[in-house]
Amino acid sequence: MKTKIIICAAGLLAILPGAICGVTPDARRDAAVEAIEKVMPAVVNIATETIVRRTRNPFEELLWEFYDPYYRRQPSRLYSLGSGVIIDEDGYLVTNDHVVRSATRIAVKLHDGREFDCDRVATSAKSDIAVLKIRCKPGEKFTAVKFAAPGDLYLGETVLALGNPFGLGGSVSRGILSSKNRRPPSANEPLDVADWLQTDAAINPGNSGGPLINLNGELIGINVAVYREGQGIGFAIPIKLVLETLSDIFTPESLKSLWFGARFKAGESPPSVAEVQPGSPAEKAGLKSGDIITRLNGKPMRSFLELVRELVSTGPQKDIRLDLLRGGAAQTCRLQLIPESEVFNEKLVQSRLGISVQPLTDETAERIGITSTDGLLITAVEKNSPAAGAGLERGFIITELDGEPATDLLKVAKHLYTKKKGETVRMQLLVTRRRGAFITVQPAVAQVDVR
Template identity: 65%
Template sequence: MKVILSNGLSLRRVTWFALAVGCGLLMAQAQVADVRRDATVTAVERAMPSVVNIATTTVVDNTDPAFRWRAEFFGYRVRPQLAEVPSSVGSGVIIDETGYVLTNEHVVKGANRIWVKLMDGREIEAERVAGTRKTDVALLKMKTKEGDKFTPMRFAADDDLLLGETVITLGNPFGLGGSVSKGILSSKSRRPANEDSALDVADWLQTDAAINPGNSGGPLINVRGELIGLNVAVYREGHGIGFAIPIKRVNEALSRYFTP
């Protein structure tokens, strides 16, 4: 039986109208929510699982100097009082599913132990496989369990760079954990501020995305979530000037002992 309302509309017609309005509202809400998920957010979501925090420790001699002097004066041998202390924090990039990690050499140089913290909270000890001061690129290998798999970051093609394109830094600034900053690619061939630098990099990438202590070794990515550089330094005498080693130079440094 067809039900007719007092205003002449059928119940079926009213029901369909209500459903249409409800669906329209749901679609509108979904569209509003999606507005936030722009290219930057998508790139971060794609890249963040490959970003790690790095902490190192070194062994120091804590023997009291006065005690050492007195003991040596009277001809006694002194056994060093060794202690393991935190020495640096930085960032890194997983580049292979078996647990290889890319970072800066200065982050892990002289470290007695290296710890890698993943974005899911796991902490895994790692060892330095290779690295050079000249390029400031180091390769680590996490001490994984059999069957462990990790999410590697995709590399951009060498020289696939556009001046003014949006770039994103990911890392561990000041040891505070995972952080994101966005800027543009300001220069593709910036020389280090100190021409006497031991670093053999004549074409650093320059960006105004924030690169702070602890970001060293972290990734500089494009809006496709691809690695275009390795964060290395910030220019202390100017605001908004950070530098990264271009992926081309990173590949050259890695080519001797690893192919991602």
Template identity: 45%
Template sequence: MRVKGRAAGDDVPGRRPAGQSAGWDGMRLRRAAVRMVLCGMLMLRVSAAVSEPDDIRRDATVRAIERALPTVVNIATTRIVEYRDPYQDLFYQFYGRRAPVERREEPSSIGSGVLIDEEGYILTNFHVLRRASRVYVKLQDGRILEAEPLVYTPHKDVALLKVRAQPGERFPAIAFAADDDLILGETVIALGNPYGLGTSASRGILSSKARRPPVEGEPLGTQDWLQTDAGINPGNSGGPLINLRGELIGINVAVYRESQGMGVGFAIPVKQVNEALSEFFSPEVTRALWFGARVKGLHGPLVVVSVQPKSPAARAGLREGMEIETVNGRAVRGLVDFNRQITGAAEQPVRLGVREGRTRRTLEVRLVSFEELVQRRLGLRLLQLTPQVAAGFQVEPGEGMFVESVEPRGPADRAGVPARSLLVGVDGRSVGSLFQVVEVLMEKSPGDRVYLTLVVPRRLGQAFVEYRQVTVEVEVR
């Protein structure tokens, strides 16, 4: 008996239609599974859109700010000032002498800075710290810590600080963009923490790159800086200018305003910042040791960018372009770590593991102390001026170097340099530190001449001392 409209056995559950293979069921099951997966993905998207309606606001600008913000600090400085009150004149009228002048600390200038290393090193502008007696930084978590100014370069307007923190304490550090990774017109963000009021962020575009090639020794100006239309107020000086990756591309420095025009902001380019850091984190600056090479790579890899002729680095075989991988067999994590390791054993030779192309080898270099270099080249022992010695020469500390002793029959002795005189110039350059003397000597070869400007005291009778300034020509050995 045949059922109307259906053949016997057609579409009966558990039975396969005649002529169809067992693969038919598998195909139907796979199609159903695909439909279920697609439906599930669609439902997840709809659910995410409903549960997170604010995602559209977290764009690239917001994400860049979130990445860089923990590294931005506020910088407050104080300086010592003399304070006089009306009672001092009254004291003079009654006692015939003035009361001691009271000294007070008062806020001097306030700006911003950015953490560049997990050990608490901070970059800011030199003009923010000028004439400061004490420096404090306010972190994003609200803590206020004292910081120590380490070194600065006025012609680049960059200064380096280090937070006085607990041993082993670590801080967030900003990422650096590549030196020349700048796109004209790209979105940039100026960050700061002005006046201790909290975070400030302004967005604009990169309006102009540096307009001229760098001139060695020349102070930087608007032609050397990055230009942006992002608002940079005075309190943002020293803060970072970042790209949409949250990477530092410059240090905010100034804003230019015409009386009727819009603000034009400027920032020190990251390339100039890296050059300053190569000088800051060098054995010459941190430990008064002559190495003779500049290395770049704050967070690695470490690349040699210049080598001074006849320096310890040059004699060891270090060349420009080499990559330094290890110090005494230990891997280096960046410029700060390299500087710490290479100066850790100043009296012993240091083994540097370097790579040049595909070739790896080990070089041995011995750093030379500044005292040893001056003694070796000139036969002099120089000391920093104390306030008492400076007062005896009627100068301020930092306005010369005291000649403590002269090596018998050494170069300086043969030229007539007297002991206990004051060295104030070398080859026409004013000197106030051993580093400034060594800067000249590092460029000299044996047999070259150097001109020392000295202030020589000569006693006239019992009560008078005459000070004569003389220039002496000394042959460098």
């Protein structure tokens, strides 16, 4: 009987340690509270300032010339608020592209009250994701959110939306995951409602760019929109799409126009290679998809963000040693980064299509009689080239290539590099014709084979 009493007493001690010690557990501290405490230090309030310079009409130009410097219209300023979340301890954060698009100044305020200016590092209008970098002292560290595993979602699970609604500072709303994204991503379409997570957690103006987290305190999405026609319907970009976008836009190419030619899987530690571009420095060095990068020039790599930063900081034409694991076996690759302009330039466009192009300048646009400089001017067409066969002529302006704006010669050349011989590119053109003292401009479309 004595033995049974001792066992029961021991069980009671195990079950009620707080009660025996005189400490009552706080019933309010549930999983949601603990998740918020874990993530809130990584949430930032974003304030942007955009200077809007208005185009003056001819009458205004006359007043400007006559009264200058007394007649001046100051550019108007637009201010907006949003949210973001820190994803790396060195101060990199993610928000929506629409929150910071066109902003001339970006500032963030942390949960502890500290304020910093930010630089825009990389953006994707298609997925509505932007990466910012906090301007901070060397060595200063920040609390970063942890990524959830892509696809690790349960319909009906509790989710928490954190952010800065209506500019009221850090706040939290609670709901459930009502729906996952409903369709596979399309290469040429911007992401929309069918690609997003749906939640009934309140997402209001100012919440955009803030984190949607699970009860483990892991990032499962980036708040993006609220459906105004209904109640309790908010949307977030799924973590899978966020990580894919980070992998696409946070590269040596996008950061410093240095050609590396491999993409890493975001969110993995140590980082691994997602894909390798044919003919790139990475492929020539022997790098392959699935390789796990452990060290760069002897320095351990913890994340793909750190790896890309170290690649960029090495600079062009400098020896880089990558230690990696392939199938569990240790290997080494050596390579150098190449300035993109040395490869993706007018010569590449000429070699693939048979045309010489140059950026459209203000002077050329004014002479032609158009107001926009968005496009590439064709300055020469090779005889018997694919471009000549498609009817392209000197003086035509390429405004789009395969549905993408043709405003950047580098981007156009990079797009053509990915095309195989015999594949077709679709061009949107402005066709200029001189008729006496007048120049006519008409839109046109052309299909050109790549050689």
